[in-house]
Amino acid sequence: MPSLSNPSDWLRSWEGSFTATLNPGGQTFTAIAEQFVPGSFESPLLAIVVKSSTAKPHWRFAGYANQRIDLGFSDPTIADTNGRQSRKKLWLRQANLLYWPPVSEIYRVSLEVPIWLQSIEYDLWQFSGGIFASGxxxxxxxxxxxxxxxxxxxxxxxxxxxxxxxxxxxxxx
CATH class of the missing domain: 1.20.5 (Single alpha-helices involved in coiled-coils or other helix-helix interfaces)
Incomplete structure (x- = not known):
């Protein structure tokens, strides 16, 4: 079994922050759209830390992380043929450990933000050690x-x- 507690086995792969758009009149916001993390991943283990400066202290839910697999075909009726293979809940103010089923050698990740969060920050880490090093x-x-x-x-x-x-x-x- 891999040891997940070795800091040198975790590579910071991406960080991003997003803010909802204030609508005219200043009373409402347009929700943050689903975000696609740039690049692709091989390791079935990721860790995502999620923070929000606008979340109330008792809020815990931070949306979803989706494993996206390139299906290798095109369809003119849809814009994206990256199929959502798996979906994991994310929680605020903690490290979320995600294990993705090894369906494909590489995959992408998208993030869905709850409509009530006006801002959100992500730090994404990919596990590179132990038996998962090759993906x-x-x-x-x-x-x-x-x-x-x-x-x-x-x-x-x-x-x-x-x-x-x-x-x-x-x-x-």
């Missing part, structure tokens, strides 16, 4: 299978030990 999350599967095999062997040894104890206890003195 191949399937490397963890053999480790899980080995742990399962070892657990099954331990359970079998415990069952044999219980049977031996039962035989000893059931023997007449």
């Amino acid at each position: 191949d999350a399937s490397a963890i599967i053999p480790a899980i299978e080995t742990a399962q095999d070892e657990t099954e062997l331990s359970l079998l040894q415990i069952q044999v030990g219980i049977q031996q104890l039962q035989q000893i206890l059931n023997q007449p003195p």
Whole structure:
């Protein structure tokens, strides 16, 4: 398993801030549109820190992060063929650890902002260490299978030990 606590395994990949537009009359705002993070990502692990100077202290929800996969086809009836594969909730004032399913070697990220937030700031970090360095999350599967095999062997040894104890206890003195 990768160690996520090593600071040198996290690369700051992007930071951005967005502000809602004040409508004429100064009473209402136009919500912040969905934002597409520039570039693409390989690691299935990202961390996103979300802050807002306009959020009330008791507000927690910070919107969604979406994993976007290039579907490789074009359709004249839609502007974007990047399919949304997975969607994760984001929370204000904390590091949000996101694990994306390894559906594609590379993917993009988009961010949806709640309509009530007038400003928002993001810091996005990509995990580059351990078994995920190549972007191949399937490397963890053999480790899980080995742990399962070892657990099954331990359970079998415990069952044999219980049977031996039962035989000893059931023997007449």
